[in-house]
Amino acid sequence: MRKIINNVIVLGVLLLGSCGDLLDVNSDPSRVSPEEATLPTLLPSAERFTANTLYGAAQYGAQYPQYLTGQAIGQFTPYGFDQLWQPFYSDAFPTLQDIINRAQTVGAYNYSGIAKTLLALNLMTVADIFGDAPYSQANQGTDNLYPCYDKMEDLYQVHILALLDGALADLAQPLPSSPTLRTVQNDLIYGGDLTKWTKAVHAIRARYFLHLSEKNPAALATAAQEATLSFTSNADDLQLMHEEQNPNPWFGFLGNATNKPMQPSSYVVDLLSGRGGRFQGAVDPRLPIYMTRTGTNTTYVGLTPGRLVGDQPTVNVNLTPTSWHTRAVAPILFITYAETQFILAEALFNTNRDEAYAAYRRGIEASMAKVGVPVTDIGTYLNNHPAVALSPATLTLADILLQKYLALFLQIETWTDMRRYQYDPNVYIGLEKPVINQLPGNPWVQRSNLADEEPGVNTCLPTGVTQTSTLWLFQ
Amino acid sequence: MFLVMGGLHSYGQIRVTGLVTSGNTTEGLAGVTVLEKGNPTNGVSTGTDGSFAISVTGPNAVLVFSFIGYITREVTVGNQQTLNVSLREDARALDEVVVTAFGVEQERRALSYAVQEVDSRLIQETNQPNAINALRGRVAGVSIQSAGGAPGAGSTIVIRGVNSLNPNANNQPLFVVDGIPISNQTNLTGGRAGDQTDLTGGRAGDIFTNTNRFADINPDDIASISVLKGPAASALYGLRASNGAVIITTKSGQAGKTTFNFRTSFSVDDVYRTPPMQERYGRGFNGIYNPTDYRADGPPIPPGERVYDQWDQVFRTGHQFQNNFSVSGGTEQATFYASLGRLDQTGVVPNSEFERTTAKVTGALKASDRVRIDASANFINSQGTNPRSGVGGSGVISYASRYAPDVDMLNYLNPDGTQNRYSTQLDNPFFFAENAYQEEDLNRIIGNVGLNYKFTDWLSLDYRAGIDHYSNNRRIITRPTVLIAATSRGSISEQTLTYQEINSNLLLTGERQLSENFGLTVSLGNQVTAINTTDVIGSGTNFILPDFNSVNNLGQYTVRSFPTERNIIGVFGDAKLNYKETVFLNVTGRNDWSSTLPVANRSFFYPSVSVAYIFSETLGLSQNRFFNYGKIRASYAEVGKDAAPYLLGTYYSTLPPFLGVAGIRQSLTIGSESLRPERTKGIELGVELAFLGNRLRVDANYAIQNSVDQIVPIPTSRATGYNTYVTNAGEIQNRVVELVVDADVIKAGNFSWNSIFNFTRLRGKVVSMPEGVDVITFQPESPWVKQRIQTGGRPGDWYGWELSRVNDPDDPAHGRLIIINGYPDVNNNWKGTPLAQDTHIGNAFPDFEGGWNNSFSFKNFNFSFLINFRKGGDAFDINRRMRYGSAGGESPTGAETNLRNRLVIFDGVTNTGTTEAPVWVENTTPVVIDVPTFYSQAFRYRLAKEFNGFQDASVVRLQNVSLSYSLPKTLLAKTPFSNLTASVTGNNLWMMSPFIGFDPEQSAYGPGSNVFGYVGTNIPATRSVYFGLNATF
Known part of the structure; x- marks a missing residue:
């Protein structure tokens, strides 16, 4: 009996003795530990996430500036822009902040300069759509589970500016001495060319000061200066090219989709086709590049804003796999040379009309060249199309914003432009509200709702948010 | 009687032998516990043939026969030296064996x-x-x-x-x-x-x-x-x-004959x-025939044209x-x-x-x-x-x-x-x-x-x-x-x-x-x-x-x-x-x-x-x-x-x-x-x-x-x-x-x-x-x-x-639907409540x-x-929401149903007073249940649990x-x-x-x-x- 008990004890000791080995197995072999993460592997992720953020903002948001219509959101139903919220807060922001933190620890200011540039761009996009948004309390993990929202005012006047200043400063710093960090690796956008990144910071600063001029007209001059310091050709554009294996997200969403949830709206189609007498039927050469017509009717017919796809059998335009923006191999545009020229034109409109007009023409030219309009056709358009102002004297703000509208097709920045002018029919001529508006009182949409998933998980939310309240910047 | 007889016998060990059988059969029961009552150390088990042998203190002794799945029986020995006992199978359950943790079988x-x-x-x-x-x-x-x-x-x-x-x-x-x-x-x-x-x-x-x-x-x-x-x-x-x-x-397996079983x-x-599906309207939108529209919101299907039941087909x-x-x-x-x-x-x-x-x-x-x-x-x-x-x-x-x-x-x-x-x-x-x-x-x-x-x-x-x-x-x-x-x-x-x-x-x-x-x-x-x-x-x-x-x-x-x-x-x-x-x-x-x-x-x-x-x-x-x-x-x-x-x-x-x-x-x-x-x-x-x-x-x-x-x-x-x-x-x-x-x-x-x-x-x-x-x-x-x-x-x-109803119990209209512009209202929106609530x-x-x-x-x-x-x-029938949104559907007022393109006056009341002091009067506004008017109401309307597939x-x-x-x-x-x-x-x-x-x-x-x-x-x-x-x- 004693022997048995002894045996059992020995067995038990043996089992427990090996416990440690058996129990120390809780580190995931299929994932990377935080210590193993590196700057060159975080950077390409951050660039993709930025593209996703900007695409996510435009994916459904492109219905507000009436590029597209056909979904319930286009009938101005409440929308929380989760396609922007998620890629920014879950993907782009943590990755960019991670790069900034790690880079500053090791003195890799080339990396932190790029990350600050992209973070500023992302944060400005978020602020323009949500107004107040978490920033200074955000991205702190379990240290702050309920990040409060920074005021849009503070985001603009403090945080975005600090990032943009920091980006310029970091990019001007001496390169790190470590040979592995000296050259920026895996930069999918500029291949590590810091000169181009510096131009990009200026381009984003131009956009920033143009926005800020709503509050401070003096910022217009700064915007113009920044625009001049920025891109000098389409080759400088800040964009992320996609590839056949990883197609541009518009491709799957609309281009290649048989079931297309949205179609070009009649507003943009009519501007491009000249239908409705506005431009005497003169066709913009970008029309067949931007979209594809089907059926026997040779007139391009878009979907009336507010209507759902399928409601109007006469609609015959779509975004297809051959449309420029919705091809598989196409870039997601962050900010372009054309935009900087339109910023310049707008900024100088009251102070230097001639230079404004020149920038206006460069913007049109850049936009057309970008999408492959032949040089001769660009010339014809510039000099012989009713949509183009023929002299500085006849140039109007409406002309500039019209061309910017057409050049920035599918970019969410246009919605900021429209709200800066509060949908002014003198600037956006012919713009009408969607035929169905689910928001009481038939208002113009001013902003996003609170992100759909925030209530319930964050105890520090702004109150009284509706899509009809005008953001600080646009007040 | 036993007592008397017991008194007649002298005290001393009595050896009892016998056979324990199962129910009415003559089959011996192996493994039955045989215990002398009150003397728990005196016990034996029956052999494979059901037989047992035990010495007891005297004729007053009581033997307890117990076996899992059988009703325990107590038998007084008396003057019998051979005791054949049959145990009744427990009709069910109470003494049955239950498998518990680690396969341990326990009596219930x-x-x-x-x-x-x-x-x-x-x-x-x-x-x-x-x-x-x-x-x-x-x-x-x-x-x-x-x-x-x-x-x-x-x-x-x-x-x-x-x-x-x-x-x-x-x-x-x-x-x-x-x-x-x-x-x-x-x-x-x-x-x-x-x-x-x-x-x-x-x-x-x-x-x-x-x-x-x-x-x-x-x-x-x-x-x-x-x-x-x-x-x-x-x-x-x-x-x-x-x-x-x-x-x-x-x-x-059980010991004994090899048995084969075949089950087919x-x-x-x-x-x-x-689910019921409407079968009156064909492809199209807003009553206009469109053979490429997936929605069955076209004109009525002409008589004589074939109508298919989706479920029979699929x-x-x-x-x-x-x-x-x-x-x-x-x-x-x-x-x-x-x-x-x-x-x-x-x-x-x-x-x-x-x-x-x-x-x-x-x-x-x-x-x-x-x-x-x-x-x-x-x-x-x-x-x-x-x-x-x-x-x-x-x-x-x-x-x-x-x-x-x-x-x-x-x-x-x-x-x-x-x-x-x-x-x-x-x-x-x-x-x-x-x-x-x-x-x-x-x-x-x-x-x-x-x-x-x-x-x-x-x-x-x-x-x-x-x-x-x-x-x-x-x-x-x-x-x-x-x-x-x-x-x-x-x-x-x-x-x-x-x-x-x-x-x-x-x-x-x-x-x-x-x-x-x-x-x-x-x-x-x-x-x-x-x-x-x-x-x-x-x-x-x-x-x-x-x-x-x-x-x-x-x-x-x-x-x-x-x-x-x-x-x-x-x-x-x-x-x-x-x-x-x-x-x-x-x-x-x-x-x-x-x-x-x-x-x-x-x-x-x-x-x-x-x-x-x-x-x-x-x-x-x-x-x-x-x-x-x-x-x-x-x-x-x-x-x-x-x-x-x-x-x-x-x-x-x-x-x-x-x-x-x-x-x-x-x-x-x-x-x-x-x-x-x-x-x-x-x-x-x-x-x-x-x-x-x-x-x-x-x-x-x-x-x-x-x-x-x-x-x-x-x-x-x-x-x-x-x-x-x-x-x-x-x-x-x-x-x-x-x-x-x-x-x-x-x-x-x-x-x-x-x-x-x-x-x-x-x-x-x-x-x-x-x-x-x-x-x-x-x-x-x-x-x-x-x-x-x-x-x-x-x-x-x-x-x-939910569809809004008059909730003032003192109001004669209590419980009736609130109608705005001819349509029922959802979630008291008439008070300006955001829909999110x-x-x-x-x-x-x-x-x-x-x-x-x-x-x-x-x-x-x-x-x-x-x-x-x-x-x-309550269940949320996601499919009903889909049927409602398109071809099928049996919703009472949806554009998808047989009941459409008709003039309807909803049975409810409208507010002619203020939000704070409502005055409810009978709704008299006719609305046409067609797609344009319906869609303009649809977003809120289809949200209501009464229509979106939410059911008992x-x-x-x-x-x-x-x-x-x-x-x-x-x-x-x-x-x-x-x-x-x-x-x-x-x-x-x-x-x-x-x-x-x-x-x-x-x-x-x-x-x-x-x-x-x-x-x-x-x-x-x-x-x-x-x-x-x-x-x-």
Whole structure:
């Protein structure tokens, strides 16, 4: 009996003795530990996430500036822009902040300069759509589970500016001495060319000061200066090219989709086709590049804003796999040379009309060249199309914003432009509200709702948010 | 008289010999305990032939003959020297042996907690290939839902309610076969390649209704199933049994003649309950014919033109063909059982089939009087193909539900083999089924070997080791020709999932009669569990050739691998003390060490104590004709539970290459570094009563179970940089009343009627939530209805919007619809309330549920039927929302219905006063129920729970009917057969429910999820009629 008990004890000791080995197995072999993460592997992720953020903002948001219509959101139903919220807060922001933190620890200011540039761009996009948004309390993990929202005012006047200043400063710093960090690796956008990144910071600063001029007209001059310091050709554009294996997200969403949830709206189609007498039927050469017509009717017919796809059998335009923006191999545009020229034109409109007009023409030219309009056709358009102002004297703000509208097709920045002018029919001529508006009182949409998933998980939310309240910047 | 005679005899040892026989037979009963009453040390057992010999103190001595399964008999010796005693078989139950934790067989009377057994006959006569489905409606406190009628579809089993705040947690019990735990995991599509800790995730549900792995077990191999319901019953099994345990004993050989059994059945399966569809209007919009519009909102279909019923078109008759062959036998020393089973099934939708082959062999050897060795091996292969279904709009059922009635669904191919698609917004269900599906193949081996060594007659050791290993290959094919392939241009994913669980159980048991009145049994045990899984998924996009189904046919592909390892070591002790076999006290304790918890917290102890008292013994009621048995029991138990592997801290994940460069990113989940084990604490009170000589038996329970310190992935604001924080938080309480009434209503000669009724009333309550988390919402972005968990609420609470009604009880218009501009209003919007403020509109779980089984036997006929019922609980029929939004639909005012393009004055009132002081007058504004006006109201209007598919899910269901006839023995005498039985069985034959749709109890999210109440998107459950034949020879 004693022997048995002894045996059992020995067995038990043996089992427990090996416990440690058996129990120390809780580190995931299929994932990377935080210590193993590196700057060159975080950077390409951050660039993709930025593209996703900007695409996510435009994916459904492109219905507000009436590029597209056909979904319930286009009938101005409440929308929380989760396609922007998620890629920014879950993907782009943590990755960019991670790069900034790690880079500053090791003195890799080339990396932190790029990350600050992209973070500023992302944060400005978020602020323009949500107004107040978490920033200074955000991205702190379990240290702050309920990040409060920074005021849009503070985001603009403090945080975005600090990032943009920091980006310029970091990019001007001496390169790190470590040979592995000296050259920026895996930069999918500029291949590590810091000169181009510096131009990009200026381009984003131009956009920033143009926005800020709503509050401070003096910022217009700064915007113009920044625009001049920025891109000098389409080759400088800040964009992320996609590839056949990883197609541009518009491709799957609309281009290649048989079931297309949205179609070009009649507003943009009519501007491009000249239908409705506005431009005497003169066709913009970008029309067949931007979209594809089907059926026997040779007139391009878009979907009336507010209507759902399928409601109007006469609609015959779509975004297809051959449309420029919705091809598989196409870039997601962050900010372009054309935009900087339109910023310049707008900024100088009251102070230097001639230079404004020149920038206006460069913007049109850049936009057309970008999408492959032949040089001769660009010339014809510039000099012989009713949509183009023929002299500085006849140039109007409406002309500039019209061309910017057409050049920035599918970019969410246009919605900021429209709200800066509060949908002014003198600037956006012919713009009408969607035929169905689910928001009481038939208002113009001013902003996003609170992100759909925030209530319930964050105890520090702004109150009284509706899509009809005008953001600080646009007040 | 005896006394007098006793007085005549002198005192002294009397030697008594005799034979104990069973019932009215002359067959000797081996192993019967023969004890002299009042002298517990004087006892013997009968030999193999039933004979015994014992010396007693005198003629006054009383001998007690007891044997498990027989009624104990006391006989006074008197002057007899030869005593032949026949023991009556216990009619049933009360002294029956029940299998409890670690395969320990206990007399039911000694149990101090709730266990319910289900006989194998009941399981097999349903012909359900998934044995879990056969338990449906039979066990109190146990809720079973099938994910649908797709061949091989999984089923969910939940004992005593959902006890986790996490909608994606697996709340299912531990499954133990012959003493060794096996996996009942459901590997959802995507697995870890998806984000398994996303609380609000699972948005697509399980698009292939993947099976729960217990379904691999051949039901014909099962001898009995016993369900350990509360923590007291399952505490010894440790953390993996914190949701209860299902203990399966498989068949084994019996000494004697070798018997062969062959059982075959063939079924006819169909979908008999389909939603109503409108058949007046054809393709188009706003009354204008448009043959390419998927919506049936065109003009009325001209008379004479063919109208198709979508359900008649898409569903076909399915079949199950089941064959099972077994052989068993042996000698006193060695027994064996071997079986071969085969299931061939075709589903009710196209491209849907399943087949399963099982082989099992079990052997036991009595090597000596002290050593018993047994071993068994079970091999399973299954293969299946099923089209994509699921919660999203892209499934066979959801496409069918949106098909216009003037289109022939069967005409789906163009001459060149491409899809004949009438609208760009829909795929044809047949074409879709053939081009978007999953094929799977599973090989599984379950084996165990056991050794039992008796050191002495009171001390024994039981060691058992087992392995459960499976490898599941899945191939999901989405050809480029279907709509959902727009981005991918065709995709294939090939996934190999393996699961391996090794268990080692050591149990040392000592059993002693301490004194005349006290008996003690003490067990000490050790359990080591090692679980390893792998998940290798190769997936890609961009088909190169249109019909080549291989990952080698893809322009881009990636391979990901997600292995896991989890080890648990447990030691436990179990002491059972009984007083006069009347009062039973059971104390257990177990300590577990788990690899998944932080080192500081990975060791945890939990106790249980339970007591039972057979008061009828004390009251001397055992011979009472009316009330012969009564027991009360009470228990308190705790079970700890560990976490899933790799939840602590955070990690970075790699991303597939982009422009030739791969990147990494921080995971969206962060786990607390000080995670503690979660705990389930349960109090249980029960009573067992028997009346009329055991003919009426009642077993009732009241249990309160609290799950505290839950390890919950809390959804966090994405602005924290994570979307999930895994920590200990929150508490859920479940209170349950369980009642089982079992009655031998008639027992007369060759006719008998047995009736078993069970009833469960379960109330869950969220006692507390994680700090700072007010609410956990499932599908927060859903515009229709959503489930929310919040303090004071219940799991399964539904929130949504209702049509507004006048709620001032003093107003004569109280309760009437509020009409604005001719249309009903939703959610008091007339007061300017933002629509986001939804209200509590119901709960997904029933008020009560239960089942009533009746078995009749008359001569050679057996007949039984089982009725299930469920009262209350609301289901959201996702399919109804789809039908409503397009072609089909039966909504009372929708543009989709026969009732449209008409002038309607809604029956309600409008406010002519102010918001603060409303004045209600009869609505007189006519509106046309056509699309333009309807759509302008639609967004709010379709949100209302009255219209969006939200419904009462009460149901009474004829779950099973079975009729069998066995040829009389006299006829069989001259044949080699000892039994020949023919049977007809029906499952799910009829239901009565206010629910409009397929089946209110068919979970869209399927097993492996805690989300109940979403229904209507999977392939519907079928009505099945089986024709069977069983031969024994």
